[in-house]
Amino acid sequence: MKDYIEERAVEIANYIIEEKATVRQTAKRYGISKSTVHKDVTVRLTEINPCLASRVRDVLNLNKSERHIRGGMATKAKYLRKRTEAFHS
Numbered sequence: 001m002k003d004y005i006e007e008r009a010v011e012i013a014n015y016i017i018e019e020k021a022t023v024r025q026t027a028k029r030y031g032i033s034k035s036t037v038h039k040d041v042t043v044r045l046t047e048i049n050p051c052l053a054s055r056v057r058d059v060l061n062l063n064k065s066e067r068h069i070r071g072g073m074a075t076k077a078k079y080l081r082k083r084t085e086a087f088h089s
Contacts, residue, residue: 006048009040013049013056016041022063 008030016026023041027034041060045053 001044001047005040005044009044009048010052012037012040013045013052016056016059017052020059020062023060 012026012030015021015029019025021029023034023037027037030037041053041056045056
């Protein structure tokens, strides 16, 4: 594996842990695809630093368990925006 890929995987992992970031947020922050982020932290990082990979997995599992709540909050915010826009029009 190339050095820059290993460095990116570790940097991404640290970002996810520190910020409790989702794969989507991380991809946007680093300008790479969600697939690349996912592969970096699940496959590549396991080979590079298994302990760090485990910590990232914990954050990703937490995010996965909370995603239905985030989706509900996003939908609620969407309809509140629509209601506010309709009221002001």
